Amino acid sequence: MSALGVRGRGAAGVGLTVERDAPVVQRLFNPITAIWLVLVGVFAFSALVVLGTYERDLRGGDDGGAHALSRSAVGYAGMAQFLRDAGQTVVISRNKLSKGHAEGLLIATPPLDGKLADVKALNFGGPVLLVLPKWNAFPDFLRRGWVGEGRPIDLTRLDKASLLGGYAPARRPGASPATLFARGDVFGDSLSFRTGPIDRLQVLQTKDLIPVLQDETGATVLGRDPKSNVYVLSDPDLLDNHGLKSVDNALAGARIVETLKAGDGPVLFDVSLDGFARERNVMRLLFDPPFLAVTLCLFLAACLAGFQAACRFGATRRAGRVFALGKEALADNTAALIRLTGREHRMGLRYAELTRNLAARATGVPRELTGDALTRFLDRMGAQRGAEDRLSELTAIIGGAANREQVLAAARRLFRWRLEMTRERQ
Template sequence: MAHVSLSKGGSGAFTPLTMILVLVIGVAALAGLGILSAYAPELKSGDDGGTHALSRSSVGYAALPRLLRATGTPVVLNRGSLGNGSSDSFLILTPSVGTPPVLIEDMRHEGSVMVVLPKWNYTPLPDHRGWVSTVGVVSADQALSVLPQEMRYGTTLSDLPGRQPVSLRRAADALLTDQAVVIDTHRRIVGSQWMPVIVDADGGTVLATHRETGLYVLADADVLNTQGLKSLAGARTALALLDALRPHGTPVVFDLTLHGFQRTRNLGRLLLEPPFVGMTVVLVALILFAGWQATVRYGPARQNGRVVALGKRALADNTAALVRMAGREHHMGPPYALLVRAAVARAIGAPRDLAGDDLDAFLDRVGVIAGATRPYTALAESARAARTPGDLIRVARDLHRWTQEMTRARQ
């Protein structure tokens, strides 16, 4: 029969170093997951094919911010509420079909605002993330549904089907550029509430401003989206259109909150940003120190005793503590000497009628016979002269030795 021997030096499945590495990696992974979860909305690439400034699809507007930055125009991709210093900026809203009009009504911006009406129906391409395929233009009612109700009365959109070059110019003014833009299904806005700002060669209004609110509305999204900027003429036309609406040097702000890319406040962000990041650092340090303490502690944890102890020892300890607090320790010497004298007198059978000096003299005589080192009267005088805890300890030691000598306890 074969015998299998096991080595005495065998170890467990994991070494301490392996366990430490696993623990460190786990903690780092958990911390990274928490940080990524806190900043998840801002870490989204946004390239989902939608009609916003992060989308690089044909109906998106990602090309326009890049073009503006390349020409030296300051650009802001806004994910939150606009601050008080945004009054000198030009805000562009690119809502999609189904965006509630109330979101545009609630947009607080003291500067100029332009709404680009949605134009195309589209479906995402499954083989290419961020790509879309257009499936016809949206109806006029769907495109205008993103505007507030009062702005839609008497307003409609007219379409020129087919691909054709479109030359844009300011109302009653010169052309924006010397090149025409090829647009598929050119769209214009019609309504008595709107004043023309940018028109085509036929006088149709492409960009209008509301007579009461001053809101700009661009009827044809292909003037600014990626599909329109694919040619040099389209890029020049887009830049000229924006230059006609905003003062020189004014920042252009693209809103992203209408598409769900807003910066939200949550507990994770509060703990990782000033002023609460200091508290987070302190908490992490305390956790690390607590873990280190639990790792290097020697022996079992000490159990806590009762707050109020029981028994004679507890009573004696409490009495001693009270005496110490009252500052009366040095007065305990003479009474202790008398207690020791009474105990020794009973132990050696001293006459019961003796007391005071007579008993002291009797004990001194017995001490001489017993061979005591010091007489009791000398010990009692030392007890009366004690003033410090050290003096009391010496008196107690001498009285204990005298007790042993008188009672022969050491034998």
């Protein structure tokens, strides 16, 4: 039976095995996919670091809190916009001010656990309007920036050491308008103006403040701290968004702000006491000018180092034996022995002689020339070819070398001289 017949019958199912191709070995990872994974990982990590550094600055602040960035009922964004529309310069302050800044008015709206010392630590030299808290309101989880139905803070459970408890506040029942009368020379004794309806007007009963505005019952609504330039406003509904639903409340709050403001400075709404302070730290320095240039240089250097590590330069070095054999191992061991005994500089003359013989053979020097005669001949030939050094001088230098560094320097000059003589550079 011929081989052709056997292959044919085997293919027909007689029972002979047909040879198959070798299995294809697939790569575990596609290089392109691996590169994309690395790039996406680096980008995600860099974005996480940058967003974590500027997280407070990127927040809009409309979180339902009682501060000038909030548009909720207990916020003060409405009064800030109302003052802008009235021609006032309004600034949202996130940092402590530099000392000596006394123009304008600083409006501080600290939380319930705030302290008067924190307000004084803002370093504002001009008048400060401290607005006391009144409402207990929590953010609405269904609508961002909104708050649920708020209730007044329970005055019976206040700590006297707290900011609100230290001024002994009280509240009028119901919701009704109030008439505010000026006391002292801040507004003028004859001034009075009426507010809109205020739900449970909050007043001050403490004797530690000098009355500036009082209601018709004689209770203090706006008082001044005699030890500082801090004015305390008892009820936030004269400034917050909840109270601005009445035009009279908006006008009354704007009148208080315009009267207390010193000079032509701006109206500053502080939000640092509410958790929106822009603090300086090491991470911010890395991304703020002028240190941003250093960060970019370091990033580019890291990218270049990663690129160099990922790309191969030259052929792969083959792994050798643990104990090398042959002439190469003998030469390496001999060199190590010479290095160990510190006699490397004694080999300089032998290297000079080897270099001279190689140069003579490459340039076709007559064979009968040897020793000093050969050296003088090569010196004359080197002068004709424009060599920088003379062989005789280099031989004397390498022969007088006293350590490894000197013999290496002379050997480099000898090697360069040989290249100039043999024209191997060209």
